[in-house]
Amino acid sequence: MGALVQISDLEEGYLLSVDWYQSKIYAAFEVLASDGNKYRIDAMAADDSIVEIQFSPMSLKAGLSTPDGFPCLGEIESVGHFSQGILLEGDFGAITVTASRIELESIR
Numbered sequence: 001m002g003a004l005v006q007i008s009d010l011e012e013g014y015l016l017s018v019d020w021y022q023s024k025i026y027a028a029f030e031v032l033a034s035d036g037n038k039y040r041i042d043a044m045a046a047d048d049s050i051v052e053i054q055f056s057p058m059s060l061k062a063g064l065s066t067p068d069g070f071p072c073l074g075e076i077e078s079v080g081h082f083s084q085g086i087l088l089e090g091d092f093g094a095i096t097v098t099a100s101r102i103e104l105e106s107i108r
Contacts, residue, residue: 025051032070032072040104
């Protein structure tokens with residue numbers, strides 16, 4: 001059985017996609033980690049709450065890619081974790097996500 005992946009393990013990875021649905025009860029971030037594995041960060045609301053996302057500052061550019069040629073939104077330079085959220089900082093700027101539940105899942 002492999003080691004448990006921590007959100008901080010995504011540092012120096014690449015942000016591949018961001019999905020935040022109109023209902024604001026779910027958001028997903030797909031990341032290619034520096035170990036070559038793909039992960040999805042799921043942010044979910046509970047009860048009557050919503051998923052809040054702040055982009056500040058923000059810089060999204062077409063044409064960025066990983067060293068292996070995968071299209072991406074930029075490198076993740078640092079990851080912070082607080083009681084009900086995460087902070088991703090990188091080439092794309094800073095993304096703060098606040099949610100009732102945040103989970104990290106390996107994807108293929």
